[in-house]
Amino acid sequence: MYTISMIKHSFNVLALSIALFASIISTAAWSQDTPPTDIHLTELQSWLKTNWYDGIHNNLGYNEARRQMYGYIDISAGQIECVYTGFTQSGGYVTYPNPINAEHLVPQSFFGSSEPMKSDIHILKPCQGQANSARSNKSFNEVDDNQAQWYGTIGNTYTSQSSIPSDAEFWSETSGWEWEPQENKKGDVARAVFYFYTMYPNAAGAITEMGPTDVLYQWHLDDPADATEISRNTKVAEQQGTRNPYIDYPNLVYDAWLWEEGANDNQGPDFTGTSATVSIECGDQEAFGNISASPSDSCTPVTTTFSDVNSGVGCGGGDITRTYTSQDGCGNTSTFTQTIVFTDSTPPVFTTVPPDLTTTCDSELADLGTATATDNCSQVNITASVVLVGGPCPLAYEVHRTLTASDDCGNNATHLQIIYIEASVVVGCPEDVDGDGAVTVSDLLAVLSEFGCTTGCLYDLNLDGIVGVSDILDILAAFGDVC
Structure with missing residues (x-):
């Protein structure tokens, strides 16, 4: 037992040493020099070939290249995925998993199926066989969606159709002799x-x-x-020694293929002409969607993104601070801040209002009614103010109740509700001696005109046989009553 244990231990140490040595060799094989920044176009292309390919590339041969691609490089959770359609199936160390086969992004017919190009895994991708045949040796380009034949999957079933799919960004398309890959693979292909x-x-x-x-x-x-493409670059390098420099250093694409002397600047795009403040009517979604910035730069293309921060307070929910970030084709960036102000000249609209009411001095009116209103821009606040006209009881008067609906932008709408208060009515009041419907000064003067009368008196109100002080007091007690 002791001898076996020692042998096993020695084997493990040896295996570890071999693995460590292999790791060192592998790391050395695919760690390439940092590209220079002072050369461009064909000079830079030549430098990359000399320093990132010549003497480094290890041609595995077509069978082994495919085995590594299906079994290690492009497999995830046991599955491999078609570059053009998203179709997935199980992978493994095989040369033809079927129906997926190997797509040459640069078709073999372009280079006569010669090695080492044919077996370079950087241009090989798993591809559903029918999609591979459909692409054939077509060149890459943007395709008119309305003229295209589409290739993708529905429920992981390979599908080809002439109508635009609802999830078109995940489908490839072709028209004439041009092919446009699905959106999330365009960069990989390029x-x-x-x-x-x-x-x-x-x-x-x-x-x-x-x-x-x-x-x-x-x-x-x-x-x-x-992350998937970056990891793939490393896995390919582990197998064949070479990395794709355009994955490791994205700016190299411009420097090696599109660099122009006049566009070699270090200034970000210019936002001259972009308004620092933009005012739009609250609720105008079309106008809001049309707000944009178009910075200019001689180093194209220029890409611009923006982010919005809402103050959350004020008209339209608050002003928006929009920050644009723009990058030119040389990698220079600049930012610009714009304030979007919402304006509103439209007042709220009452949707329900309380009716006018009528009551009397002797009645109580518990419910005056409520109002509701809407606004095109913000929440509505409704307040009420009251003014008394005439009165007070027992005389008739009116209550003028003004309802005011206000929005956050200072616009108001009003509605006037009138509550009519009718005077108190005293039925059969004897103090109205002149019969004019109310106990007033004229009634008092009439009684005073007979003060002291004992025979044939008209105004002996209490029928005690004399027009006296008690009758005057009765008039005063009922003074102001409406009869």
């Missing part, structure tokens, strides 16, 4: 093409036969290398 024509400059004619360089460059910008 960087592979730039790699091929850098490392094999005389193998397949001009890069423009593969697609317009400005279109490929725009794809490179719009779909930068993600």
